Amino acid sequence: MFARPLVLSLALSAPALVSAAAPAPANELAQVQQHLQAVNSMVAGFAQTDRNGRTLTGTMTLKRPGKIRFQYQKGVPQLIVADGRSLYFIDYQVRQVERWPIGNSPLAVLLNPKKDIASFAKVIPTGSDQVVSVEVYDAKHPEYGRITLIFQKNASAPAGLMLQGWVALDSQNNRTSIRLSNQQFNTNVSDGTFRWNDPRRQGPR
Structure with missing residues (x-):
């Protein structure tokens, strides 16, 4: 009940990047x-907005398969990173690390290029022929949560779609929305980008 308004707000705020005359694909899910x-x-x-309305900004770096890093703005002592095997949430202020298998996160759909989403994804109407919204949810594993991806049609982007952001809902109904900007695709990204310092090894304060 909460995800749809966020999906629509992302869709309505996205700029028109392709003329209305552009032909629609026969199957948007396949696209x-x-x-x-x-x-x-x-x-x-x-820009990440949580269920309490707090917004944090930063830089996201993704490298498939299995690697992603959310580097937050200066002054936020937190990091989210996946190293190809596990997804970590690191809080440097309290020196805590939480870990999940990558496949147990809604982000798995973004991290595994071989994942076939056809059996557990559906297109959500947006009211705009320039916006494609897809909800991914595996009914066999509701504990993994769900994610709704929002794309803007753009002929210069991979497969004609520009990922604008997503809304993630975990199994406890905690909602997080991500809005992307200045997207750059298929650039050289070092594996070292996904290394991180473990605060538990820094010893007592």
């Missing part, structure tokens, strides 16, 4: 799958 398979890496600015 999304093609986009996911065509993206090897991506760097973008992000």
Whole structure:
């Protein structure tokens, strides 16, 4: 009940990047799958808004398969990073680290280019022929949560789609929305980008 307004707000605020005369694909879900398979890496600015309305900004770096990093703005002592095997949330202020298998996160759909989303994804109407919204939810694993991806049609982007952001809802109904900006696809990204310092090894304060 909460995700739809956020989806629509992202869709309505996205700029028109393609003329209305552009032909619509026969299968938008297949187009999304093609986009996911065509993206090897991506760097973008992000604005993250949580269920309490707090917004943090930073830089997102993605490299498939399995790697992503959310580097928050200066002064935020937190980091989210996936190293190809696990997804970590690191809080440097309290020196805590939480870990999940990558496949147990809604972000798995972004991190695995071989993942076939056809059996557990559906297109959500947006009211705009320039916006494609896809909800991904595996009913066999509701504990993984769900994610709604929002794309803007753009002929210069991979498979004709520009990822604008997403809304993630975890199994406890905690909602997080991500809005992307300045997206750059398939640039050279070093594996070292996804290394991180473990605060638990720094000893007592």
